[in-house]
Amino acid sequence: MNRIIIITHEFYPFPGGIAVYVCEMAKALAEIGRQVEIWCPAHPRLSEQTWPFTIVPIPSKGTQDWADRRKTARLWRQRADDIRNATVWLPEPGAILTAFYRGLFRLPFPKRLVLTLHGSEILNFTRSCHRRFLFNKLLAQASAVGVVSQFNKNLLLKRTSVAAEKVLVTPGALRTDMDFAPLPSGQPSPADFTILNVARIHPRKGQLLLLEAVAKLPESLQNRVRVKFVGRVGKPAYQKQLEGFAARTKFQVEFMGEKHGPELLQVYSESTLFALTSLYMKNSFESFGLVYLEAGACGLPVVAYDTGGVSEAVLDGRTGILVKSGDQPALTSALRKLLESPELLQQMGTAGREHARSFSWKQNVTVLFGEK
Numbered sequence: 001m002n003r004i005i006i007i008t009h010e011f012y013p014f015p016g017g018i019a020v021y022v023c024e025m026a027k028a029l030a031e032i033g034r035q036v037e038i039w040c041p042a043h044p045r046l047s048e049q050t051w052p053f054t055i056v057p058i059p060s061k062g063t064q065d066w067a068d069r070r071k072t073a074r075l076w077r078q079r080a081d082d083i084r085n086a087t088v089w090l091p092e093p094g095a096i097l098t099a100f101y102r103g104l105f106r107l108p109f110p111k112r113l114v115l116t117l118h119g120s121e122i123l124n125f126t127r128s129c130h131r132r133f134l135f136n137k138l139l140a141q142a143s144a145v146g147v148v149s150q151f152n153k154n155l156l157l158k159r160t161s162v163a164a165e166k167v168l169v170t171p172g173a174l175r176t177d178m179d180f181a182p183l184p185s186g187q188p189s190p191a192d193f194t195i196l197n198v199a200r201i202h203p204r205k206g207q208l209l210l211l212e213a214v215a216k217l218p219e220s221l222q223n224r225v226r227v228k229f230v231g232r233v234g235k236p237a238y239q240k241q242l243e244g245f246a247a248r249t250k251f252q253v254e255f256m257g258e259k260h261g262p263e264l265l266q267v268y269s270e271s272t273l274f275a276l277t278s279l280y281m282k283n284s285f286e287s288f289g290l291v292y293l294e295a296g297a298c299g300l301p302v303v304a305y306d307t308g309g310v311s312e313a314v315l316d317g318r319t320g321i322l323v324k325s326g327d328q329p330a331l332t333s334a335l336r337k338l339l340e341s342p343e344l345l346q347q348m349g350t351a352g353r354e355h356a357r358s359f360s361w362k363q364n365v366t367v368l369f370g371e372k
Helices: 017-031 044-048 066-078 080-084 093-100 120-125 129-141 150-159 207-214 236-246 261-269 290-297 328-339 342-356 361-369
Strands: 003-007 035-041 054-058 087-090 112-117 144-147 167-169 193-198 225-230 252-257 273-276 302-305 320-323
Touching: 003 017, 017 035, 017 290, 017 361, 035 066, 054 066, 066 080, 066 093, 087 093, 087 361, 093 120, 093 129, 112 129, 112 361, 120 129, 120 150, 144 150, 144 361, 150 167, 167 361, 193 207, 193 261, 193 290, 207 225, 207 236, 207 328, 225 261, 236 252, 273 290, 273 328, 290 302, 290 342, 302 328, 320 328, 328 342
Parallel strands: 003 035, 003 087, 035 054, 087 112, 112 144, 144 167, 193 225, 193 273, 225 252, 273 302, 302 320
Antiparallel strands: none
């Protein structure tokens, strides 16, 4: 059976990791000859791309709220015969929440159901008795359950044993729309180090903690450091807090906004190392982190907090340095160790390129959906 219907509330042009994951998995499915349909939120920019699969727009905003779930359910009912004869993949929380209430929405069940869990929803779906009951029921009905890291698999199995034999680890890989071929070296010049952070500006991403750690470096290093933040502003008040701190530092801080494609690759190539100190916050955590692979593919050693599934994207001591979450002295020490050792920077950068290229979207879809 080749036909796969992907129902998602997160897709292009939304920049989040789940949207990228869904898009790349769909491309890989099409590449191995599967017939793919993606039901996703309608957006004018969908027509900007030429897709190797069929796009079916849902007139929704792409949220997890009831209004958008009802719109997804309406299309699901309208396409009942197609659903019953296809593999249906629900790759994100909004679509899965719709399926939770399959009885309420009177939704037909597919021939084969596949789920993917990215991390935080495992906590959210098991937090209350009501949600846990619906979650376990859907897990029992699923043919396969993908998770993006071994950390998430362990978390899921701690929360429920319903799907133990069905759980498959299918992590992210490098985006196919970006050329991660080696670029001109980002090795530091005698007068300049660039520490790059690529993430939305949000307290959970820990940008303030990074600035505080850099501010504890010896003054001789601070005078040679520039910190670049790339990403959309998730919390304007937090952005102002960062700007206020940056104004009092001895080093340069630059807020570059969002960058994509060649522009983002250029920023990577001009940097010395990558640092992203994400935190566990309000049942939200880094389940894996595609951006760590991107940095590694561009030859940048990574400094990060050892939270969630980060240790599977960043190999401590090989492709970067992981420190305990919130340990500011250790974070400063890790930054200093790399900035004072060009040999270590080069060694970890080379290992990072190899590690990033070891992940494969094609392998993921083969594991999750089986051979054609």
